[in-house]
Structure formats: C-alpha cells, structure tokens
Amino acid sequence: MTIEKGDIELAGVFKRFGNFTAVDGVNLKVPDGAYCCFLGPSGCGKTTILRMIAGHEDPTEGEILIGGQNVVGMPPVQRRTAMMFQSYALFPHLSVRDNVAFALRVRGQSKQERYRAADSMLERVHITELADRLPGQLSGGQQQRVALARAAITEPKVLLLDEPLSALDEQLRIQMRTELRRMQRDLGITFIHVTHTQLEAISLADIVVVMERGKIKQAAPARDVYAQPKDRYVAEFLGGQNVLSGKVERINGETVLINAPDTEGIVVPLRDGMRPRDGAAVDIAVRRDDIRLRRPAAGAAADGWNAVNTRVLAVEYQGMYVKVILDSGSDREFVAYVPEREFFETAFSIGEIVVATWMAGQSLLLA
Amino acid sequence: MSNSTPHRRIRTLDEPGKPWTFWVLLAVFVAYVLALYGPMFCIYILSFQDLRGGLVFPMKGLSVHWFVDLFTQVRTGDVKGGFQRSIVLAAMVTVLTVVGSFMAGMAFRQRFKGDTVVFYLMIGSLVAPGLVLGIGIGMLFQYFGIEAAWYSSALGAHLSWTLPFGVLVMFAVMARFDRAWEEAARDLGASSWQVIRMVVIPILAPGLVAVALFGFTLSYDEFSRSLQTSGSLNTLPLEIWSMTLNVTSPSLYALGTVTTIASFLIIGLCLGLIAYLQRRRARRVAGA
Numbered sequence: 001m002t003i004e005k006g007d008i009e010l011a012g013v014f015k016r017f018g019n020f021t022a023v024d025g026v027n028l029k030v031p032d033g034a035y036c037c038f039l040g041p042s043g044c045g046k047t048t049i050l051r052m053i054a055g056h057e058d059p060t061e062g063e064i065l066i067g068g069q070n071v072v073g074m075p076p077v078q079r080r081t082a083m084m085f086q087s088y089a090l091f092p093h094l095s096v097r098d099n100v101a102f103a104l105r106v107r108g109q110s111k112q113e114r115y116r117a118a119d120s121m122l123e124r125v126h127i128t129e130l131a132d133r134l135p136g137q138l139s140g141g142q143q144q145r146v147a148l149a150r151a152a153i154t155e156p157k158v159l160l161l162d163e164p165l166s167a168l169d170e171q172l173r174i175q176m177r178t179e180l181r182r183m184q185r186d187l188g189i190t191f192i193h194v195t196h197t198q199l200e201a202i203s204l205a206d207i208v209v210v211m212e213r214g215k216i217k218q219a220a221p222a223r224d225v226y227a228q229p230k231d232r233y234v235a236e237f238l239g240g241q242n243v244l245s246g247k248v249e250r251i252n253g254e255t256v257l258i259n260a261p262d263t264e265g266i267v268v269p270l271r272d273g274m275r276p277r278d279g280a281a282v283d284i285a286v287r288r289d290d291i292r293l294r295r296p297a298a299g300a301a302a303d304g305w306n307a308v309n310t311r312v313l314a315v316e317y318q319g320m321y322v323k324v325i326l327d328s329g330s331d332r333e334f335v336a337y338v339p340e341r342e343f344f345e346t347a348f349s350i351g352e353i354v355v356a357t358w359m360a361g362q363s364l365l366l367a
Numbered sequence: 368m369s370n371s372t373p374h375r376r377i378r379t380l381d382e383p384g385k386p387w388t389f390w391v392l393l394a395v396f397v398a399y400v401l402a403l404y405g406p407m408f409c410i411y412i413l414s415f416q417d418l419r420g421g422l423v424f425p426m427k428g429l430s431v432h433w434f435v436d437l438f439t440q441v442r443t444g445d446v447k448g449g450f451q452r453s454i455v456l457a458a459m460v461t462v463l464t465v466v467g468s469f470m471a472g473m474a475f476r477q478r479f480k481g482d483t484v485v486f487y488l489m490i491g492s493l494v495a496p497g498l499v500l501g502i503g504i505g506m507l508f509q510y511f512g513i514e515a516a517w518y519s520s521a522l523g524a525h526l527s528w529t530l531p532f533g534v535l536v537m538f539a540v541m542a543r544f545d546r547a548w549e550e551a552a553r554d555l556g557a558s559s560w561q562v563i564r565m566v567v568i569p570i571l572a573p574g575l576v577a578v579a580l581f582g583f584t585l586s587y588d589e590f591s592r593s594l595q596t597s598g599s600l601n602t603l604p605l606e607i608w609s610m611t612l613n614v615t616s617p618s619l620y621a622l623g624t625v626t627t628i629a630s631f632l633i634i635g636l637c638l639g640l641i642a643y644l645q646r647r648r649a650r651r652v653a654g655a
Contacts, residue, residue: 056550077556089547093569093648103555134648154555
C-alpha cells in the first residue's frame, strides 16, 4: 500500500534519550496540503519531532501516521517524505544537477532520464543556469533552491524543513520565506517547517504549533496563536502581548474583576472553559497595539476601559510605530505600540507619568 | 622599482638596513638546509662517477656505470628482489591502512564502549620503540611456530606503525565531514552501501589518498620494525643496510639515488591523483 495523501497524525509520541525526554507525549493532526510550523526555543523537541516524521529517528513510544498509515520503522522514501536540512547538506562533490538527480541515481535511473527530470526541476526553482556549478560556488539563497529541488524530485507528499531560513541574512530570509510559501502552493503538499523565529512561523503557517520542553503548548492557526494565546508561555513567546498578573476579585457573569497593583481593578472577559476561583492568581494578556496612552490630566478612563498608572521608561522609534516601554512594577515587559503619527501628536517624554488604557473586551485571560 | 615611483625608492634608501637578527636567522636557516640536503646531494652526485669512482670526493668521471653494476652484479646483494618485496609489502600495507583507517575514522565519530582504551592502545603502538616491537612480533611468530616472513610478520609490524598514523590523519579529515550529508543521502533513498559509495568515499577521497601516501612511504622505508620480522628475505631498507656493511663502491650511492627517485615517483603519483580528482570536479563544472 502506497501513501497517497500527506496528512499527518502524531498519536502519543514520546522520544527519550537516556534520562532526557525530548518529546513528551505529543498528539497532533496536520491536514493534507497544510503549511505547518513548529515553533519553540532550541531544545524544545521540535527538530526531534521533525526527524521522527522523516524517519531519521524512531519514537520511543507512540504512532506516526502519514496518509492514515503508521510509518514508524519505514525508510524515508517509503514514507513519501523528504527533508530539507538545516544548512542544506548539499553534496559538496556533486554539481547542482547531480545533487538534484541524486534520488533518481540511487533508484538506478539512467543518466539521460535523471538529468532530464533534474533539469525540469531546476527550471521550476529558477536556477537552470546554475546546473553545472558546485554547491560551494552558490550563495545561501541559491543553495536553498537547490536543496528544495533535490528534496522535491522524489515527489514527496510531505516536505520537512529544518530551520530552512536560519542560514540566510535578514533580507534574503524574507524573500525566501515568500518563495517557500509559493513552492508549497505549487507542489500542493504538506510542509512541516521547524523554526525558532515567531515572525517566520506566523507569516508562513496555516497551523502554528508552539512547543515547550517536549510538549505542545498550543496548535492553532497563526492568528489564533498570536491574538488568542492559550497561556502565558505562548503569549510571551509569540510576543506582541503584555502579560500582567493579579488575583481574582470576583466573577461578574461574563467577566472577571482582577486586582492588580497600580490599577483600580482590571476587567477581563471570561474564556471558554476557564472559571478561576476567587482569590486565585491569574495572568492576563493584552496586545501591545491595543494599548492607548494618555496623560493623567486628561481625566478618568471611559467606562469599559481598563487603566494602569505607569511611567515611560524608554521610547524606541520603529518607523511604522513607536515602541513605548512602560514601568510594569516587575521585571516583565510592559510595552505600548503607538502608531507613529499618533505618538508625535502627544510625544510622551521619558520619565513622564502616563495612564495605559485598553478596552476591557480586548484583554485575555490566560491559562 | 620603476621610475614612476621615485618617492618609494628614496624611502627605501632612508630606511635602516635589516636588523642583525635577520642575518643570524638567515645563517641558521642556510646551515640547516645545507645539513639537511647537502649529504643527500653528495650521494646523488657521487653515484654518477665512472669505474674509477670512490666513496669520497673528488668526483672521478661521469657515467651511469654504478647503476648498471647495481642491477647486474650479484655481489652487491639482492637489490632487485628487495625492491620488489618492499614495493609489494608497501602496497599491501597501503591498502590495509586505508581500509582500516577509513573504518576506524567512521567508527570513532561516536562514543562507544571502550573507545578511549582502543584509542590509547593505538597511540601506544605509535610510541613504542620500533625495534622492540619488531623483536616482540618476531618472538611471537617463533613461539607459535610460524615462520617469520616479509609478507606476514613484517606486514603486521608495519601496520602497527602505519595504522595509528592513518587513523590520526582520518580523525582530522573526518572532523570536516558533515553527518547531514549521510542523512540527506538516506533521506533521498540511498542504501547504506550507496551512502558509502556515492557520498562518503567521494567526499573523503582526497583524505584517503593522503592516508595512502602516508601508509606507503612509512612502510617503504621502514627499517627497525622490519629487522626482526622479515624472515630470510630482506626488504629494501634491510638490503641497503647490509650493503653499507660490505659494499664499498659507489653502487651503494647509486642505490640511494634509485630509491629516492622511486619515492619521488610515488609521491608525485599521489599528488597527481589528488590534483586529478580536483581537476575532474572543476572540469565537470566548467563543462557547462
């Protein structure tokens, strides 16, 4: 039975190296043709999961299904997977054409046959003119295209990319990001992409899987992960959110009143399935671009707005917006992204006392 | 210096001369080069004398008489046989060293039980005095009642010297080998043997040629380890040694010249092979 579809299912997957648990009971479904990013700091087990899907590592426990078939123990080609390695691992002794044709060579295809296939693949990634070069003579971006062509020639159902953009400089990274997404649509296959860069993950992926210490913290579409982080870890790792802590004062129907320093209480909507007890310590998140700054003299905040009395610590100009770093009373970052024009209308100065406000409905209770 | 840069010429003249340390170091260097190559060149030159030639300067005549003498006269010893045996022995040592070092290099990429012990045992045979090691191997063969011969006991003795060397070279070569290459090849469907044949060996080829070169030259001129292990028939270094004891004609020098030429041919062959491998890669690229 051959694998025809590239949907992936991880069921209770564990991977232990001696005493160290790299992957700690992971369950995940990735639909066929999805672009899925595994996001997490180094050592969180994301690469290990990738290598287990690829067949370069076997799970200690659990099943890995591709196209509905358990592939544990199968060699990579039989799984219909192909991997693009970090720093690409192009064969230094072979020309670009021979690199791309390698998979066909090991299958015993004739030189003529495999070169024809390789050349048409090179055309697809727009590097026909580089066919006779050696990998050492290529730039990072060109190498990536070769690696992509070499992996795609086996007609995989799943392409596995291990930090594919980390070897490139900033500008090229953004360019190749677009290219990867285009290739994925072109090929119409499942991409699993491992990265530790938040922006890379949310700009590319249909599904972002945020990991920490071998566990999945949240697996959801990019916008959900960014705007609706499940817990403090996801909120802080994805960035763009301020995380505040407080104690539950009381629950009023659909909202929770939270007692936090420098405030008159913060109102946060209740979230599905979350019902903290009175007096429990909770974290809440509020997006940095949802925060409005005002001077205390401007009067009290309107109804339905939360307010925190604070002080401007630093101001960083970012072009599109201005990053205003505020005193959070703890070592945690409390930041407001103020639209550029708006900031210069009021121009807060460093050390100035300000009130940070946001609409109650825009804050988020964290697990 | 051209006329267009008079400024620079003036500056050079103005500068003080080289410091006295330069001249001291230069003298040491020249003395060193003379001491290193002088005796060898004396031998090469003296080997081209004619019939009247002796073992010392001045040079008497100019001919290849002693080279002819070397290969035709029986009294000078079995040079031809010794040369053949040494070449065959060195070739066997080379093959075994390359294969052994390659496999050891692959094995030592990861830790295994007892790896440090194996490593130190290997280094041990590198630092053990060759003569003592040779005597030991000779005695061992005698103890087991096996006749010592250049192709058995001497082969083993040579390997005790060339293998550790080869393995150390392989370690250096392997340090630059990226395991992701192997993984990529497997990912693309290559079997273990295909990975070795199509990826590992071609990438390591220049290093393997270097190991071969080491193995060959170390074995070809090995004396101390051969002395007690080569049995009744001599290898070339042993033959030369015995000649120094009883031959007093310039044919001894002619032998020195011939063996040097042989060594240079082999080194040249290896370097040529490395250059060829690199050119072939480059040609494949330029053939666009």
